[in-house]
Amino acid sequence: MDRKSLTSVFSKVTFSTFNFLAKYTSYSFAVTFFSTGIGAVIATLFALYYFDAVNIKVSAKFLLILKVLIGIVWMYMLFQYGLFKKLGFSGFGKPITDANKHIETYPTIKINPNLQPSEYKRLLRSLKNFPSFIAMNTSIGVLVVILMAILISIVTEGGLNWLFLFNIMIVGAIASFIVICFSLIVGEIYTGDVRVQCKKLMYERGIRFHDRAMFSVKLKLLFLLVLFIITLFLSNILTYFNRDEMTKVFSFAFLAVIVSMIMAYLLFRIIYTSLKQIEKSSQELIKGGSGILFPRSLDKEFLNLSKSINTAVRTIRDYQSSLEEKVKARTSELNSAVEALARKDKMIETELDFAADIQRGIIPWELKPWNGISFAAYYQPMGKVSGDYFDIFRFHDSIFVLMADASGHGVPAALITMTAKQAFSTVIKESMKPAEIFRSVNEIMVERLKTSDYLSAFMLKIDQKNRVTFSNAAHPKAIHYIHSRDEYILLDTNGIFIGAIKEAEDSYENQVTRLKSGDRIFLYTDGVLEHKNAAGEQFGLDRTIEILAANKKQTLDIQVQKLMESLRNFIGQGSIKDDISLIALELEPRWSQFIELYNKGIKFLKIKDLSEALGHFSEAYKLIPSFSNIQLQLAIVYYHMNELVKAEELVSYYLKEKPTDKMGIQLAINVFMKQNKKEEANTLLKVLKSVSDGEGKVPS
Template identity: 35%
Template sequence: MCVWVATVIAPLLQAYRSLTRFATWVVGFYAAPLLHVVFTSVIAAAGFAYGFARGHLPELNVYITESLLLGLVIIVIIEVYLNDGFHRLGIRTFIPRVRFVNSMFEDGRLKIDREVRDYQKLLNYLTDFGKNRALYGPFHVAVVIATVLVAEYFFVHSGHGGLYLQTAIVTLPIHVLFVYVTADLHMGKYRSLVKRQLFFMGHEPPNEYSISLKLKFASILLVIALSDYILISLLRSEMAKSTGGYTYIIGFSAFSLALLMVLTVLFFSSIFASIKELQLAATSLQEGHDPDFYSQTSDQELATLSSGFFHAAQKVLNYRRDLEQQIREATAHLSEANAELQQKDKEIQTELDFAAEIQKEMIPHRHAPWNALQFGILYEPMQKVSGDFLNIYKKDKAIFALLADVSGHGVPAALITMAANDAFGAAIRHSESPAAVFREVNTQLSEQIKTQDYLTAFLVRIDDKLRITYANASHQKALHYRRKRNTIEAYDTNGLFIGAMADATDTYEEKTSKLEYGDMLVIFTDGITEQVNEAGEEFGLARLQEIVMQNHERSAQQIADAVRDQLHSFAGSSRIRDDVSMLIISVHPQYRQFIEKFNETVGAMKKRMVTDSARLLEDLWKMYPEFPALPFLSARIYYQLQEYELAEKHVKLHLEKIPGDVRATQLLAAIAIKTGNRSRAANLVNRLTKANAEDKITQHLSKKLQ
């Protein structure tokens, strides 16, 4: 059934729309609504008129029917003319309002190139269109009744003129209501278009309305009253007594009820459409979109409500736009500030990189052996710059080894390390006592450090007899591994933090001990022992001692590397939360035998016992390959053996460790002469001559070149 209805009604609706578009093109925008206005009104009015008249007349005369149709044709022609429907024939209406409205449309589409005041005037005319059309209703009825009365007077002479006039009076409200409702509904969408155009032009659409809803409801009640009046008159007439009279009355009742339903639907359709518009607009606004709401209604209450919602929506939208603009501006400011911060951060990072390079130059990451002592260094800052620092100072026949830890991290701590390093260097030049060095540095830093920062430190002096003197300023205890006993001792003394207070000067003390061949001294910061893993467990002193015991046969640097690797493995995914530093000083276990054989090798070389010296040299490389003097001794022996390529290789190794060494440079020049590279030899001799022209070996080399 539904499919059949849709199949039948859909083509009818499409045909009706096509007919409306065609009518708009032919007769113009203002006259086009007459098609359905007149059509619906005539059906309604004619039905009521026929129902009323038929109840009082046995039959309608043919002249009356023809005059009725003539009157309708006259009305249509007059309406088409008044609404400028003959403009294509060159016949224009005399009503300025109609001509203006038609000029604002082209083929049913609103023109968008007019002034604001034109659209405001157009909106007013479109709002009043239904009401103006309704005002023509009495004129329409008057024309029709006039033609009917003329026919009655000149041709029919039935004496029913009064009844015809009464029928016209009864029909008039029905005609006026249908003219108003259909005309007003037709113009709803065009009112919405004009409001949208005004808004797009930057002007608020005015709150235009035609009549009140109260009047609409009153008109429905009037139709009900008229229907009841006609029905009562039919029941009292002769029709009710005739055969089939009640059937006719029931039919008219059904027609009246249907007509009333149509009128009610037309009235409420505009109300429901307005409510639907408000609902969609509210939903759109709630979802954060522009509601694009321009009401079609002309009812006073609904127009006021729609206008109020429109104003509220615009305020919400304006507030949202202002907020979005503020957010955009704030975002732009934040972006600019972020760009500036990034630039500042880049500059700071560059400066930190520069500071880190300076600190790296200050802190040795590798150190050549000194006599029997070998050094292993572990230094890993938590950040680019560190609060830990270490250094090895050579003084006469002894060395000072220092490891210190400044409270805090980052740049402030790094600045203190630089000042402290200079202070320690100066103090060590003036003293042989670690405790005295602490006292002097504490006095100096207490005056320089104005913050709450301080440092802990462990300082040890080791002479060429392997005697040690050490002092501890609240630092981690140093560990002394004794090879003969395979045990570890902890070294500690009294002493407060350095730089915290000037009164701490009297707290520092020192102690002495002695290293044996194969022993090891381990100095470290708490960044190693207090590092935790994922479970919150600390690395601890016991684990560090175990690593030292297990790796005591390895070199000092290899042990430092083993501590680093096992520390990172222990930490796992936990971040390293402090600076990590360690200084290991080991005594070569075969140093005594090495020195004896080294002296024997030097003696054999001087006696030009090249075979013996070469054999002894091979043993030296096996015993202590890190010994600083070994490459130069090897170069001299290979020179005697006339193995100049090996001699040049070893003298270069020596110059890498001691750049500019005069004796090594002289040997390199002699090798160049022997191998025929005279240009290189000349360059080296010229450099030596500029440095010291009185040197006998340099003079000898110069004569050889000549």
């Protein structure tokens, strides 16, 4: 078994014995027994060795009276220290009575938690004074025994023996010193736990107390030094008087070593326990606990150190408390700011939702076919609002298709698109060509945009004969699929950004191409081409054309859908970094067949062969019902064949598409007049007059 294990076993045995004594006698008696009692036993052994060494001769009567006297002194001390507390006698002296009154010993040793503040203060004072009190009382008891021994010697021995007086004084001094040392040191150890408990209870209840030093480490080390001198003194005396009988010398030397080791261990225990308390307090403070140190020791050095530590702890706590208050106040301010920001963010989100609704309102979601041309589109803003904008402007004999992309993202870009929408809607006329429109819009945008923002755009103009006039204002090139050659070509012209500089108007130009049966044109923004995958690779134009080619046999809607699916898969888990927009158009693949039937119908109508005209127009209508002129020609045939209901139905549908067409209006008037619907006819007469006068508006 190692030294640490032996020490642990010794501590457990002694404290178990201490608790047993306290439980069946009293707390004060248990402390006194382990301090003064053990000290008295050691002092007695030292005294016996001394008397044996100097060979003091006394009578049997002296010894008998001395034993009775010592017994009386011991009985008095047993009464005083509370041996009979269970019988209702708590002992003498304030430290003794306070300890026995307020300290409970069953089932464990603890202080009554329901004391008044004054009682806690009195108890703490008594526990501090307890070691000194029992040391003083015991030394008085030793002094009384010495004095009585001298008096008994005078009475029984017939006078004063100066040699006896000298020796008895030496024995008294040695015994008093040993008893005082053990009373102070062991008494401090065994009252330490209860003192700490009392301080904690007072601290928790806010009762102020002051730790007053009773001893010092220097004094205790001096005790050990004096004990060594006493041991050396007695050893020399024993050696001097017992040179022929060294057994006594060796036995005393063994006793002296044991006592010195016990004294050294007790001093080490006090110092070690105090240091461990300081370490524990520091660890508790690090972990966020109170960190307040309640020292067990009564030594000046440790109490001063404890005061310094506690002062530092309180200072830290004050800083922490102040910091916590500041943090709390700051947190409250931040929470208020966060709540205000949340409200503002919600308001902004609501406004952005509203702005997004407005912006979606300028996008032509209903992509109705026009003269055999069908449309498909895709629109995905990066956020709630977008800097992309596409539009379709329909006129009597032509249609304009626009794709535009404002610089930047989010709200600023969205505002530019709104400005562009207004500018294009204001400027555009059927007689104009794309480059001319760009010049006019550029002038407006330069005037309105006071920032460095701009707009790229691509515009197509398609007429009744499927001739395509186009212009590019620094926008990605359009993709033209030529069905007859199964070939993809790029459409492009000169032209710089709209709204950047006024001088840009000289840069715009027109180019012309033609749509044939099955041809497709794709307009898109740079968000399609410039998105990257996880490896940093761009989607690119080549990949776009490759995917379009792979899906060329699909319908226009499906082809656009497949392209966007490929783009999303290419991006993967990455976020959308730019707005994505695309609008595609296709000339009906059966256009050639349709136009042949349509032209034959016109030919037969001119020669009044109504039956043949009806047959050809009907076949053409089945092929491309969206071609508005076919509705008008069928209505004319039915009018001449006197099938007025069918004529009315078709001409009405035609006028929904072209409400200002004079030929259509005139035909409708004739149909209504033949059916005697004068009110409807009169209404259309007003429309015809309005159109003829050049107002260009249809009365409501």
